[in-house]
Amino acid sequence: MPDRIRLDGKVAVVTGAAGVIGTATIRLLAERGARVVAVDRRELDLQGAIKDLPAAAQALAVTADVTDENEVAEYVRAAVDKFGAIDVFYNNAGIEGDVAPITRYSLEAFRRVLDVNVVGVFLGLKHVLPVMLKQNKGSIINTASIAGLIGSPEVAVYSASKHAVIGLTKSAALECSTTNVRVNCVCPGLIDSRMLSAIIQGRNPGNAPTPNDKIVERIPARRLGQASEVASIVAFLASDEASYVSGSAYTVDGGRTAS
Numbered sequence: 096m097p098d099r100i101r102l103d104g105k106v107a108v109v110t111g112a113a114g115v116i117g118t119a120t121i122r123l124l125a126e127r128g129a130r131v132v133a134v135d136r137r138e139l140d141l142q143g144a145i146k147d148l149p150a151a152a153q154a155l156a157v158t159a160d161v162t163d164e165n166e167v168a169e170y171v172r173a174a175v176d177k178f179g180a181i182d183v184f185y186n187n188a189g190i191e192g193d194v195a196p197i198t199r200y201s202l203e204a205f206r207r208v209l210d211v212n213v214v215g216v217f218l219g220l221k222h223v224l225p226v227m228l229k230q231n232k233g234s235i236i237n238t239a240s241i242a243g244l245i246g247s248p249e250v251a252v253y254s255a256s257k258h259a260v261i262g263l264t265k266s267a268a269l270e271c272s273t274t275n276v277r278v279n280c281v282c283p284g285l286i287d288s289r290m291l292s293a294i295i296q297g298r299n300p301g302n303a304p305t306p307n308d309k310i311v312e313r314i315p316a317r318r319l320g321q322a323s324e325v326a327s328i329v330a331f332l333a334s335d336e337a338s339y340v341s342g343s344a345y346t347v348d349g350g351r352t353a354s
């Protein structure tokens with residue numbers, strides 16, 4: 096019997112692949128048998144992210160800015176040219192933006208966050224969906240956040256952008272409902288990462304780093320999540336094991352949003 100959690104031979108395109116969560120995810124997808132197209136705007140870090148992947152992943156690195164429609168079309172074309180299909184799309188690139196109350200948030204910084212986190216996700220959907228719809232199969236996973244489910248002071252635009260990602264996810268899932276293309280998103284909570292440190296430090300400028308027990312006190316699991324734990328849900332959603340899952344927003348948050 097085939098193991099439905101395996102991804103053998105599937106082609107997975109991952110944006111934000113040079114980041115903490117993206118790198119953990121390309122590693123797990125490759126371990127499960129996927130071939131990998133890794134996309135990021137940071138070329139050197141991208142090369143570092145793919146260098147230890149198994150040879151069977153046939154990893155292709157594409158440097159692209161997800162906010163530029165031509166570059167998005169180019170990473171999609173590069174994947175199809177090399178592998179002839181896109182089975183899995185992890186639409187993950189994102190930024191936290193500035194950390195400041197709305198009254199002090201610049202319009203320029205606001206637009207930048209929306210550009211990467213919402214326009215970037217929209218463009219990925221716009222260009223990958225035609226490939227998957229033509230194949231009549233595929234799984235798309237967008238990265239939202241628990242900040243897409245609840246408010247988040249001093250990163251209001253980040254929170255707004257992630258609410259938008261959930262809306263895009265559900266709408267895209269409905270647009271694909273009569274096909275074999277599924278669209279879901281993950282909502283990570285507080286993940287041990289550069290981005291989390293930047294937000295916490297931004298809320299306490301000039302102060303000593305916030306102790307870990309203070310950070311985790313509102314998390315029922317009493318610990319931060321690991322990028323590998325987000326990757327596990329992405330790999331599940333990417334697989335045939337999730338064949339009846341579409342339009343969902345999966346929290347990976349140690350219970351943070353349960354109450």
Ligand SMILES: NC(=O)c1ccc[n+]([C@@H]2O[C@H](COP(=O)([O-])OP(=O)(O)OC[C@H]3O[C@@H](n4cnc5c(N)ncnc54)[C@H](O)[C@@H]3O)[C@@H](O)[C@H]2O)c1
Nearest residue numbers: 111113114115116135136160161188189240283286288290
């Ligand atoms: N770290 C967390 O605690 C956390 C929690 C919830 C959600 N998220 C989301 O998870 C995703 C990954 O976050 P991470 O923690 O790995 O952050 P990260 O900063 O380590 O990785 C993000 C990656 O996206 C890339 N990127 C940013 N803008 C880009 C652009 N315009 N074009 C191409 N690439 C671009 C960056 O170069 C970086 O490699 C993001 O969408 C983030 O909002 C993170």
